[in-house]
Amino acid sequence: MLLGSYELLLTDPPGFLRLAALIGLALVVAITVHEFSHALIASGLGDNTARHLGRLTLNPLKHLDPSGTVLMLVAGFGWGKPVPVDQHRLRNGRVGMGLVAGAGPLSNLVVAFLLAIPFKLDALHWSGPGLNHITRVMTGGLQEGLSDILGMMIFFNLLLAVFNLIPLFPLDGSKVLAGLLPRGLAAAYSRLENYGPLLLVALVMLDMLSGLGVLWGVMGPVVRGLEAAAVGH
Numbered sequence: 001m002l003l004g005s006y007e008l009l010l011t012d013p014p015g016f017l018r019l020a021a022l023i024g025l026a027l028v029v030a031i032t033v034h035e036f037s038h039a040l041i042a043s044g045l046g047d048n049t050a051r052h053l054g055r056l057t058l059n060p061l062k063h064l065d066p067s068g069t070v071l072m073l074v075a076g077f078g079w080g081k082p083v084p085v086d087q088h089r090l091r092n093g094r095v096g097m098g099l100v101a102g103a104g105p106l107s108n109l110v111v112a113f114l115l116a117i118p119f120k121l122d123a124l125h126w127s128g129p130g131l132n133h134i135t136r137v138m139t140g141g142l143q144e145g146l147s148d149i150l151g152m153m154i155f156f157n158l159l160l161a162v163f164n165l166i167p168l169f170p171l172d173g174s175k176v177l178a179g180l181l182p183r184g185l186a187a188a189y190s191r192l193e194n195y196g197p198l199l200l201v202a203l204v205m206l207d208m209l210s211g212l213g214v215l216w217g218v219m220g221p222v223v224r225g226l227e228a229a230a231v232g233h
Helices: 002-011 013-044 066-075 093-115 142-164 172-180 183-190 193-210 214-231
Strands: none
Touching (some): 013 142, 093 142, 093 214, 142 214
């Protein structure tokens, strides 16, 4: 995200710092809710590993991965600190693992739609976190500032949800899909896990270095569609 706004740093350093702070806040909220939800559902399904490690908390310091957070702040793609889950302790095993994995993206969707209520009710004006809005972020009055904060939080919660549902290991989507597939197909799919991180890194690096926007070309319409549904515009 900030990587595509480097010109703002040259033309308006205070504006760039405001943008960085706002994106950072949105990321902290989205990642914390996401990882906490993994821990909550895992505990509810019988695995207390995350609870014993102090991950069943809304304390952001327990959930933020420095590398993943910086990458998402700069490039728009990243991760939180993975919540440890022992599938053998979960009720329903593989299916339970799919439920735990799906809890993270689902929680981000729920948060995004809850934060969008003021826009849905026209109590706040929706301008969105798009690039045309970045140059004037946090420069208006109280209502405009609140709109900026909520808009960025909505966007990053939706972005994190959609990104994590991509069915490539180690993203949540791979575990959700494995939980939905019949046992035989799930076993075959799990054998492809070793290739998931390589494909994911290759896609992210391709987008960062070439500007082709392959990932955003897939994710963008979904994120924008959910955003429109959430805010009612």
